Amino acid sequence: MIQDSVSSGTRPGQHFRNFSVRLSPTPRGARLARLLAVEQLRFWGVPVDPACQIVAELAANAVTHGRVPGRDFRLTLYVIADTLRIEVTDTAGDRPPRPPQPGPDTESESGRGLLLVEALADRWGWAPELRPRKTVWAEVALPPDAARHHTS
Template structure:
């Protein structure tokens, strides 16, 4: 019997939050670049530089979707990064709840449509949570287990 995934918006008392960041962005291509750079920099500052590239790529793909498919004039999108002792959670929130993402299977000639496939490959888990207004698209990366003490 499979367990339902834990709602990523709820903290686990056995896995407390160590660091978190929340930044709102205007829905434009330059914001995707800024979000990606901010995420990579934070991961290095938080002591996990090995996760910086995957984190930046996931943020880039989810933020691009927020700009392309979740944009509502006059509304921002938000990028949350939450680091616990065991995982990094990346959440991108946009105002278009009626447009839920679906992985596509693009042909080799398609110029777009691979973002969620990339997220699926890189993340240990990912999903979508509908909000009263908008949606959260989240992905989690597991932290490497610390080496045993010698």
Template sequence: MNVEITLVGAEFVQRFSATRRGARLARRLAVYQLDEWGVPYGSELSDNAAVVVAELAANAVLHGNVKGRDFELRLLGLADTIRIEVSDARGERGPEPQPPRPDAESGFGLHLVGVVATSWGVKDRLVGKTVWAELATTP
């Protein structure tokens, strides 16, 4: 599906409480913002973005939480790419993701991000870290 982002260079930044509710709100607002940018709600790109935001926000809440600190969601409309960044206050990084066991009930999040994103990674910040992923807007 070929989707043209109408606001290339546009940016959306919002902080959320580092709670399950905050993670859920981040996903909902991301999909809303993408729809405003011309990525239709329910499209494959919108659904993939929702998955990425949900996984990165959940990880920020579960593994990057520092008491009293929020996490931040940033969306960037770039040429042929949507960049999703989720930043948390914990600078430590966990071990490199390993393939989850077939009988595991968790541990699939970053593997799922790797499947739908064209690229993803982690970068340090002055306080904490940012996990980012990019989604192609053209096939």
């Protein structure tokens, strides 16, 4: 299920835009999340970077650490005024996201997704949802021109 909507706020030049899609909790689903996000952001006229990398990391985490067989994960993108909010909801609410602690033994190539999200996003966090879900989110400030751009 894909949803896309655009509505004008009460002030001129202010828009609310959102996009939401449910995807299979597989590597293919994670890749599709990134591809769909890139296309949606381009359609809205919003900068693709660093959002596409954030989507890729959050979707990969949902597939790797939040996967429950038979339960999809959801990608949601919002543009509200001058902020892009990225949300990935999975069905492993009992497993909160934990960024790895840096140390001398941290030589693994995996497990650094949340550190990248933290570095690329202006803000990020997570929230429990209706059992058994949780949502990991990240926000990116948009340039003034991108926040006002509207594609019909």
